[in-house]
Amino acid sequence: MTSALGYAIAGALLVAMGLAAMLLHHHLVRRLIAFNIMGGGVFLVLLGLAPGHGEQADPVAQALILTGIVVAVAATGLALALARRLHQAGGDVRLDHPSSREDDDDQK
């Protein structure tokens, strides 16, 4: 039980870290990494808090997480498909505000 709580706390911290990265970075790939790590954190909270039962983890929580993992890869795939098309159209995959474009966010 204590280790379940430990994983849930780790999940909460991962969400906060991922959120910070999502807001600080502008490069699309970095944002997608952050999104996926945040997702992992949420899943850790979901399973860690789920009411446990026997030697197997809560089956409903497991099913929800499986669904969540598939949804996350679908979102990542869609974002990258859009980004490839944007890249080809000459756009910039760093989605920063136009006024701050002279800064390179990865060189701070």
Place this chain on the structure above:
Amino acid sequence: MRVVAHRLIVAGCTVVGLALVYAVVNVQGPAPDLALAVSGALAESGVSHPVTAVLLNFRAYDTLLEVAVMLVAPLVAAALPTTAPAPAKPTNDPVLQALAAVAVPLALLLAIYLLLIGASRSGGAFHAAAVLAGALVLLQLATGRSLPAWLTPTRQQPLLILGLALFCAVGWLSLLLGGYFLGYPPAWAGVMILVIESGLTLSLALALWRLMP
């Protein structure tokens, strides 16, 4: 200005993190009655693995919508054609090719195995599809080709929607017979789930593969 914004973000996220940890630590959970309900109804679900029972029977509607979500990315990607698909370039790496020659048939077997044991143990359509998609990626890397040439994106369409279509068909059938949506008769549940999962394996593998550039 920018530094201030960064500090604000870091401070804000620290507060968020503390609030989340506070919430996680202090949640008082109830008795696990839902997990008990799952084990109680497992006998009627047509499978003996509780996670598969939840995914494809008790909460099958979620899974159906999730498969629809999975369909969106390939459809949108197809609607935004890139000018010229990069010509397939086979890496003439003998090691990779030898690896593919061994690993691809093994992955195929593994996918079938995962699909079949999903009824009783960890596994199922999603895992099988991921393995299958991985095999396709490896094949592409090693030989420069994966799907047969005649299977053009247009012709892939029926395969892409097969899983969802089977899901819908079973749902319609159960409604038209006067039952609940996706309410399988217990005697048929195992077969129905296997049919749906087989379709899902192929469709999801193709959808995952199509996410790859």
Place this chain on the structure above:
Amino acid sequence: MSLWLDLLLIVALLWIAAGALFSRQLFRAVVLFIVFGLLLALAWARQAAADVALAEAAIGAGLTGALLLDAAGRFRRVRGGKDAGGSP
């Protein structure tokens, strides 16, 4: 004993995640993300969630990782010649 293993895993998860999120080099960040996915799969296995562990390793780390690796290579040179990855 097993509690220590969990604690070690949690620390590693947070450490690797920090690297994946804030590493200066894009490529390194993606590789660390894949490592994170594999560690997370281990965490699922430790919590007796075998189905999730399998899916995390195959989809979360494997396929998402492959997608991001490709994208990192593709978008490394942003228009204007600047190297968004920050690698030399």
Place this chain on the structure above:
Amino acid sequence: MIRSDALLPILVMLPLSLALLLLLSGRWGRFLSLAGMVLTTALAALLLSHGGQPLHHAMGGWPAPLGIGLRADGLATLMVMMTALVCSAALIYGEYWFDGAKAEQGRQFRPLAWLLWAGVNALLLADDLFNLYVTLELLTLLAAGLAALMATQAALTAALRYLMVALIASTAFLLGVALLYGATGTLALELISIRVAANPQPVLVVAMALMVGGLALKAALFPLHGWLPPAHGGAAPPVSALLSALVVKASFYVVLRLWMGPLAPLTGGVGPVLGVLGGMAIVWGGWQALRQHNLKMVVAYSTVAQMGYLFLAFDLLQGAGYASALNGMVLQAVAHGLAKGAMFLAAGALVVAAGGYRVDQLQGMASRQPLAVTALAVAGISLAGMPPTAGFAGKWLLLQAAWLNGQWLWLAVMLAGSLLTASYLLKVVAVTFLPAPVAASVGCGQRLGGVALMLALLALLAGFAVMPMLQLLAPVATTGGWL
């Protein structure tokens, strides 16, 4: 014999199955789509004929805590009907818009729009917290994909920005779901409501903040609205109509559902926050709409302002004004859906005819595109809240709620918002009556304007159906929905 409550899954499955058929059919797609439209709208009308009697369907035959339920009350019924009308209009419009050089995009638009219809209906009827998450994600990905359909650099950038924002919002919502699941052990909305009411733990405020915050971000509530104008303004007109009329409203609808159900014991301090943000959205969105030179951006900023009314109303949802506020909110949501859909469709027709996006290019449009200009004017009357439209009834009820509760500031803000709405729309409509500078015009039929006008007239007609709509809502307004 089919069960009578099978209507609920059919309202989701019919659009979904049609989307699949449309992916396979080539030339017959247009007719299939038309037939499906008639059928699905008829089914929505059938749901309407149940008169707000709650319908419930247990998916898979598994009762609520184990399985997923679908549920329709008066509120859901009205929204399903509004969705049917907007989707039908957008699909018909799409047939005319995507022709000639854009025929290929049109072939892609049809199945995606039908999937969106299925997703919106699924969200409106969902009775399960995680199911709500899945439908929200379905809508998010579809909205981003549809917004990018034009494949211009601006559209792709706007779509990607929207997607990034929406993914943060989804993650926050899912974390709220995880906390609520951990605290109550169930995902069924009604059971969560009961268990939260029995033990309103303070930590659940965090869950509430995550869910409401995420949804507000998706609904473009001020100051989180920055992504909306480029995404909605830059998309193809039928897509803009779907996004502005339905997708942002879906997030608002989920807030309302949670507000009246699971989160009801926790809403105390949050109402004023939403009220302030909504009030600022009304003023700021209206002001920005007045300042825009691009016609579609005027309409897009107008969405920011109108969503402000819906969120401000959460602070009116209390005390003596509760029932008025709820009725007003729902009428405003329905009226805005119809009017904003019509407005984006009309704007699309005008942009084609004028050959440009700028408002000052619209000179002479009143004679060249009379249907589109009439649509714009009629929809504008509804948006500004003038009688006899449904928009009037909605805003009137909101004002009444503020009056009953003695919330004078909100009364003033809403009145000011109506003035702003009237000003920016009058500004646009007035330009169309100026004489055209040059006769050189792009050939464009009246069909696009005609479709827009039909939807605008529905917004007008809804004004005469206010009493039946309020009757549908009566059980929801008195019992607060679930309990």
